[in-house]
Amino acid sequence: MQFERPSKIQEISLPMILTPPYKNLIAQAHNGSGKTTCFVLGMLSRIDPKLAAPQALCICPTRELAIQNMEVLLKMGKFTGITSELGIPADSANYIPISKRPPVTAQVVIGTPGTINKWVTARKLGMSYMKILVFDEADHMLAESGFQDDSIRIMKAIVKASANCQVLLFSATFGENVKAFVTKIVQDLFVQDYNQMFVKKEELSLDSVKQYKVQCPDELSKIMVIKDRILELGQKVGQTIIFVRTRNSASMLHKSLVDYGYEVTTIQGALRQEDRDKIIKEFKDGLTQILISTDLLARGFDQSQVNLVVNYDLPVRHESPTEPDHEVYLHRIGRAGRFGRKGAIFNLLCSDRDNMLMSKIENHFNHQVAEIPSWNSEEDFENALKIAGLL
Known part of the structure; x- marks a missing residue:
């Protein structure tokens, strides 16, 4: 898998994870810094290959992230003989009523909280032999606006059946609450001692990724900037992800770019499961170069060929749309520049509200974002990509 040396998070956390007495760990580390490797190695190291029962469980916020983590597990565990199963909503062709499915015997289970909870409630996923529980993107899994209820139910089921289970909570972001x-x-559920690693918010902004803001006079000019500047130049440097706030924006932008002759794919939560899987596979295989996404893919999506990220809309908090979602912003920009590679982010601003949100993001991370002098100057965008080390 071409590992040469451990990243900082791997160097610090792996001894904590792998050394008895197997303390719990709450760990924060930069996007693209190798967190997945840490917990996958942790899970593989604890399995008794002779015991055909679930011994490691990893919970992820989206099916895309669960599938991606499973791919890493299969690569790293290729010669171990360890068995694994995905616990995600089945597509229509493979659906089996839960009452008819056999009990889970796979040694590692990776899935989404809703499906895992259904399996646990139906007594199809036993917890008696569970040695290690991982929450990937743990801040979202345990936030009130995320999957808190499901996550706590799973934790309680494990504590009840296997009190000494090790718990690993990983994320790039942890808001104070x-x-x-x-x-x-x-502390309350898993009474034993635990380790924790947090990163100061000022240090979270990714140095390998260059961030820019682009002042656009109106909505149409945002589309023109993407079409005539970013994608034209972007074809030379790798793949591009464009983040939008809503499904409607995704559909509108998709249609506009297709009308201009670009081959783009769009992913959002309303698609059928099998369509989502196909779109991700095509993008990961390099068959498509431009992906429009809602925040479904903001977290954890790992594709090393992504060098450009465009924030068509800045992320806002659902409960108060005048406040930016700092964590989602950080996760979005973390899709470029994976594991120290070069990348560029373009934030398209076209209203006083956009500028206010951008200003709040800059203040939060104590990081001034450079401005592209003119939205319709090819030279300015070329210079921006040169400064980012992409041209």
Whole structure:
């Protein structure tokens, strides 16, 4: 898998994860820094290959991330003989009523909280032999606006059946409220001692990725910037992900770019499961170069060929749309520049509200984002990509 040396998170956390007495761990690390390797190695190291029962469980917020983590597990565990199963909503062709499915005997289970909870409730996924529980994107899994209820139910089921199970909580972001809640939950439910690693928010902004803001006079000019500047130049440097706030924006932008002759694919939560899987596979295989996405893919999606990220809309908090979602912003920009590679981010601003949101993001991370002098100057965009080390 071409590992030469461990990243900082791997160097610090792997001894904590792999060394008895197997303490719980709450760990924060930069996007693209190798967190998945840490917990996959942790899971593989604890399995008794002779025991045909679930011994490691990894919970992820989306099916795409669960599938991606499973791919890493299969690569790293290729010669171990360890068995694994995905616990995600089945597509229509493969659906089996839960009452008819056999009990899970796979040694590692990776899935989404809703499906895992159904399996646990129906007594199809036993917890008696569980040695290690991983929450990937743990801040989202335990936030009130995320999957808190399902996640806590799963934790309680494990504590009841296997009190000494090791718990690993990984994420690139932990807001203060979630950090306090996560720490409390780990202390209250899993009484044993635990380790924690957090990163100061000022240090989270990715140095290998160059961020820019582009002042656009109106909505149409945002589309023109993408079409005539970013994608024209972007074809020379790798793949591009364009983030939008809503499904409607995704459909509108998709139609506009297709009308201009670009081959783009769009992914959002309303698609059928099998369509989502096909779109991701095509993008990962390099068959498509441009992907429009809602925040479904903001977290954890790992594709090393992505060098450009465009924020067509800046991310906002659902409960208060005048406030930016700092964590989602950080996750979005983390799709470029994976594992220290070069990348560029273009934030398209076209209203006072956009500028206010951008200003709040800059203040939060204590990081001034450079401005492209003119939205319709090819030279300015070329210079931006040169500064980012992409041209």
